[in-house]
Amino acid sequence: MTSPTPSPEQPSEPTYADRAYRSPMGIAGGVLLLVLALWLGGDALLRGDGARVRWVAVAGLLLVVPLVIAFTLRPAVFAGADRLRVRNPFRTIVLPWTSVAEIRAGYSTEAVSTGGTVYQLWAVPVSLRKRKQANRRRIRAEAAERRQSGAATDPDLRRSARPTPAHHTSAGPDSHHAPGDQVVKDLNRLAEEGAIRPTAKGEPVVRWAYEVIAPAVVGAVALAVLLATG
Numbered sequence: 321m322t323s324p325t326p327s328p329e330q331p332s333e334p335t336y337a338d339r340a341y342r343s344p345m346g347i348a349g350g351v352l353l354l355v356l357a358l359w360l361g362g363d364a365l366l367r368g369d370g371a372r373v374r375w376v377a378v379a380g381l382l383l384v385v386p387l388v389i390a391f392t393l394r395p396a397v398f399a400g401a402d403r404l405r406v407r408n409p410f411r412t413i414v415l416p417w418t419s420v421a422e423i424r425a426g427y428s429t430e431a432v433s434t435g436g437t438v439y440q441l442w443a444v445p446v447s448l449r450k451r452k453q454a455n456r457r458r459i460r461a462e463a464a465e466r467r468q469s470g471a472a473t474d475p476d477l478r479r480s481a482r483p484t485p486a487h488h489t490s491a492g493p494d495s496h497h498a499p500g501d502q503v504v505k506d507l508n509r510l511a512e513e514g515a516i517r518p519t520a521k522g523e524p525v526v527r528w529a530y531e532v533i534a535p536a537v538v539g540a541v542a543l544a545v546l547l548a549t550g
Contacts (some may be wrong), residue, residue, distance in 0.1 A: 336420075339398070339400075340396060341396065342396045343395065343444075346395065350391070351473070354389070356382065356549055364380075371490065376543065376546050379542035379543040382536070386535045390410060390532045392407035394532065395443040396443045397444060397507075402416060402417060403415060403514075404507065408442045410440075410530060410532060411527065411528055414525040414527075415433065416520050416522035417520040418515050418522070419434050419524050421434045423441075423504050425501055428502060429441040429446055430485070446501075449462075456530045501548065
């Protein structure tokens with residue numbers, strides 16, 4: 321009896337963990353809102369005058385807590401080697417890289433599919449103030465570079481020019497972009513790299529977040545009935 325000869329293992333591509341993008345300010349605000357809602361709702365449940373007040377508190381918590389989680393804690397963007405997964409308040413969108421035409425940031429961050437459908441990226445907010453600050457840093461850095469190049473070619477300027485510290489003239493590539501714009505730049509680069517992968521093919525897939533929608537709808541209906549029959 322002979323033992324089977326093991327076949328040589330095929331080289332496999334290295335696997336990488338997904339990059340996750342979330343809004344720290346959104347998470348912090350969501351935690352504070354949840355603490356406030358649970359504090360007020362718990363106080364009404366424990367100290368409320370009568371059963372009706374307690375039922376109103378329960379219905380209010382069923383409505384408020386899922387909505388707070390949906391708009392603050394839930395939004396996230398996960399960028400992997402093959403696909404982009406966007407988790408918005410009420411939907412999860414999976415976009416293989418070959419189906420992504422462009423990721424852009426105007427007043428909001430959007431992923432545009434090859435079919436022309438636009439998907440919002442709630443987890444990547446756009447800050448116009450930070451964008452203006454980044455543009456000012458870029459303009460100052462470019463002006464400093466022009467002054468240095470002019471001093472290097474003009475003997476009189478070269479003698480009179482004072483040396484400028486390196487960290488004043490070059491702030492690094494990331495400092496010339498607002499955080500949201502830098503994320504868009506990174507995602508577009510990942511899309512270009514992933515579009516050539518054979519495992520990155522497919523069509524966009526959208527799934528509704530019924531685990532968030534269902535309790536919010538139940539709470540809204542219950543609260544409306546309780547207030548209407550009060």
